[in-house]
Amino acid sequence: MSLLVDLILLSIFLVLFxxxxxxxxxxxxxxxxxQGEAFERFAGAYTPSVSILCPMRNEEKVASRLLSSLVEMxxxxxxxxxxxxxxxxxxTDRTPQIIDEYAAKCPFVKAIHxxxxxxxxxxxALNAGLTFARNKxxxxxxxxxxxxxxxxxxxxxxxxxxxxxxxMGRVVPVNPPETMLSRVFEIERAAGYQIDQQARHNLGLxxxxxxxxxxxxxxxxxxxxxxxxxxxxxxxxxxxxxxxSGWKICYVNTVECYEEAATQVRQRGAQVRRxxxxxxxxxxxxxxxxxxxxFLTFWSKLDGIMLLGVYxxxxxxxxxxxLGIYSYLFEPPFWSPLLVALFLTLSYNVVGNLGxxxxxxxxxxxxxxxxxxxLTTLMLPTVLYYVAVESxxxxxxxxxxxxxxxxxxxxxxxxxxxxxxxxxx
Amino acid sequence: xxxxxxxxxxxxxxxxxxFLPGYLEYRAPRDSGPLRIDLSRPIEPRSExxxxxxxxxxxxxxxxxxxxxxxGQSVYERESxxxxxxxxxxxxxxxxxxxxxxxxxxxxxxxxxLVSGENCxxxxxxxxxxxxxxxxxxxxxxxxxxxDLSVGEESKILGFVDSDGVVRIGAGSIILGPVSSGRTVxxxxxxxxxxxxxxxxxxxxxxSS
Numbered sequence: 001m002s003l004l005v006d007l008i009l010l011s012i013f014l015v016l017f018x019x020x021x022x023x024x025x026x027x028x029x030x031x032x033x034x035q036g037e038a039f040e041r042f043a044g045a046y047t048p049s050v051s052i053l054c055p056m057r058n059e060e061k062v063a064s065r066l067l068s069s070l071v072e073m074x075x076x077x078x079x080x081x082x083x084x085x086x087x088x089x090x091x092t093d094r095t096p097q098i099i100d101e102y103a104a105k106c107p108f109v110k111a112i113h114x115x116x117x118x119x120x121x122x123x124x125a126l127n128a129g130l131t132f133a134r135n136k137x138x139x140x141x142x143x144x145x146x147x148x149x150x151x152x153x154x155x156x157x158x159x160x161x162x163x164x165x166x167x168m169g170r171v172v173p174v175n176p177p178e179t180m181l182s183r184v185f186e187i188e189r190a191a192g193y194q195i196d197q198q199a200r201h202n203l204g205l206x207x208x209x210x211x212x213x214x215x216x217x218x219x220x221x222x223x224x225x226x227x228x229x230x231x232x233x234x235x236x237x238x239x240x241x242x243x244x245s246g247w248k249i250c251y252v253n254t255v256e257c258y259e260e261a262a263t264q265v266r267q268r269g270a271q272v273r274r275x276x277x278x279x280x281x282x283x284x285x286x287x288x289x290x291x292x293x294x295f296l297t298f299w300s301k302l303d304g305i306m307l308l309g310v311y312x313x314x315x316x317x318x319x320x321x322x323l324g325i326y327s328y329l330f331e332p333p334f335w336s337p338l339l340v341a342l343f344l345t346l347s348y349n350v351v352g353n354l355g356x357x358x359x360x361x362x363x364x365x366x367x368x369x370x371x372x373x374x375l376t377t378l379m380l381p382t383v384l385y386y387v388a389v390e391s392x393x394x395x396x397x398x399x400x401x402x403x404x405x406x407x408x409x410x411x412x413x414x415x416x417x418x419x420x421x422x423x424x425x
Numbered sequence: 426x427x428x429x430x431x432x433x434x435x436x437x438x439x440x441x442x443x444f445l446p447g448y449l450e451y452r453a454p455r456d457s458g459p460l461r462i463d464l465s466r467p468i469e470p471r472s473e474x475x476x477x478x479x480x481x482x483x484x485x486x487x488x489x490x491x492x493x494x495x496x497g498q499s500v501y502e503r504e505s506x507x508x509x510x511x512x513x514x515x516x517x518x519x520x521x522x523x524x525x526x527x528x529x530x531x532x533x534x535x536x537x538x539l540v541s542g543e544n545c546x547x548x549x550x551x552x553x554x555x556x557x558x559x560x561x562x563x564x565x566x567x568x569x570x571x572x573d574l575s576v577g578e579e580s581k582i583l584g585f586v587d588s589d590g591v592v593r594i595g596a597g598s599i600i601l602g603p604v605s606s607g608r609t610v611x612x613x614x615x616x617x618x619x620x621x622x623x624x625x626x627x628x629x630x631x632x633s634s
Contacts, residue, residue: 041620044468074467148464174459180451186459256462371456374446 023355026199049135055125059143123227139215158250165247168214169255205303207251211235233278276393314390470622474587
């Protein structure tokens with residue numbers, strides 16, 4: 001038992017340490033390395049036909065702001081080359097009327113109303129919108145986003161590369177600094193995009209499509225079965241579909257787009273839990289296929305696996321704490337000298353944890369946000385909260401996955417029995 | 426016993442001290458706004474040149490110019506210091522003629538016409554309010570003019586070439602930045618140009634728009 005606990009503890013330590021190294025690699029690349037371009041020089045020169053999909057459910061407060069931005073977008077709108085498809089997804093407020101007003105005013109705005117739909121999810125709404133999309137490139141914006149005027153021109157530029165299936169821009173929270181959470185969330189987002197995504201782009205790894213402020217070739221979406229309407233992380237799902245079939249996603253850091261981020265702890269918790277379940281589902285689906293993919297390089301595979309395991313980390317941390325306490329109290333490790341354990345723990349605390357915070361610091365430095373760096377330590381309560389929420393999300397994802405598998409196996413065996421019965425008769 | 430409480434208190438203070446800067450920034454924010462995004466910025470091929478012109482406008486409003494004489498002409502000079510570097514700027518209110526083989530280290534603002542001789546080198550950006558005629562074999566960091574602009578043969582320009590009027594690029598020139606004009610760009614023979622933007626583009630004697 002003791003040996004098993006020790007081995008698990010060591011494995012957890014190694015996994016977490018490899019994530020720390022990854023943080024440092026990204027931080028170093030972004031702060032001191034050569035920065036890759038995202039076809040910015042083609043922005044405005046390459047203007048393919050574009051359909052923009054905006055799913056909205058009860059978004060009366062923000063719907064007209066998004067639609068106004070898209071109507072005023074700096075893009076060639078002649079001959080159907082630019083269309084905005086606003087999807088009212090079973091709204092019960094004034095959202096449908098707002099969409100209809102814009103559709104009546106602007107010939108390139110289409111209104112789609114989903115009412116009484118059996119599946120209420122963003123991917124289902126996007127699939128409904130895709131049915132009406134006619135143009136070569138399809139971009140997606142959530143209702144609470146505020147795209148700048150040059151956004152579409154910059155987002156479509158990477159499609160000059162025939163291997164690019166999708167693009168992703170940078171999301172910047174716009175909430176006023178009324179709550180501590182919104183300020184902490186802002187610096188967390190900065191690290192995620194300014195460092196993580198851009199470093200992956202620079203290093204030729206796996207920049208991820210984030211579900212909004214981005215888009216795909218319509219042909220790619222048609223070929224790969226569109227979005228899974230039951231998926232809670234359809235963005236990660238489609239990212240892996242792209243990479244595993246030989247395409248790539250291009251991250252464009254200069255396409256900055258404001259979003260209204262969660263300001264309440266509960267709201268944020270629900271969001272993170274949903275992402276955790278969806279992301280872990282992707283891990284179950286794609287981990288093996290990523291390792292065996294013939295399209296990915298060794299480093300891309302490694303990054304792909306680590307990206308899939310991002311939402312497994314909190315569960316590992318929590319398990320590590322629990323096992324560490326158990327081991328300390330009841331079964332001291334076989335390499336017992338407490339000093340070794342203490343050394344590993346301390347060295348991780350100094351080197352490992354700082355990996356994440358160095359990313360945040362570097363992101364704020366690159367954004368020239370001097371004083372916001374002072375907020376870094378306030379991330380600590382948030383990190384602890386995420387560990388709890390994401391661990392719970394991971395357990396739910398595992399249980400749901402097992403249940404689905406059991407149901408599938410049962411359904412398969414029942415269908416086999418039915419077939420054999422019918423053959424016998 | 427009291428020692429333990431003191432030790433606990435010190436430890437607690439050290440722990441809380443880590444959160445103090447964050448708390449101060451939260452209570453009295455000095456960096457509160459979201460990252461600034463210019464929502465109305467369109468992609469403009471002339472954006473680099475137009476941004477430079479805006480900077481020039483702000484310099485022209487300043488009074489910190491010192492008069493001096495250069496190539497027999499009266500010019501004004503000032504230094505602009507930024508966080509990381511300092512920039513010298515020369516200004517002339519009338520026309521300016523630059524003798525052949527001269528090297529201009531500063532950025533240059535000419536509020537009249539500019540004519541340069543052969544083999545001149547301009548290490549700073551150039552702004553000309555009138556017409557601009559650059560001689561053969563010149564090397565420039567970048568230039569913009571309100572009036573017509575012509576670049577002599579076999580010149581090399583590292584940045585943008587921009588004009589509200591007609592732009593003529595001499596044969597054998599290399600332009601590493603965008604070439605843009607509010608009217609027409611004429612390329613005289615074979616040139617190496619990265620990016621062209623204009624209402625009309627003429628190449629040698631043939632024209633296309």
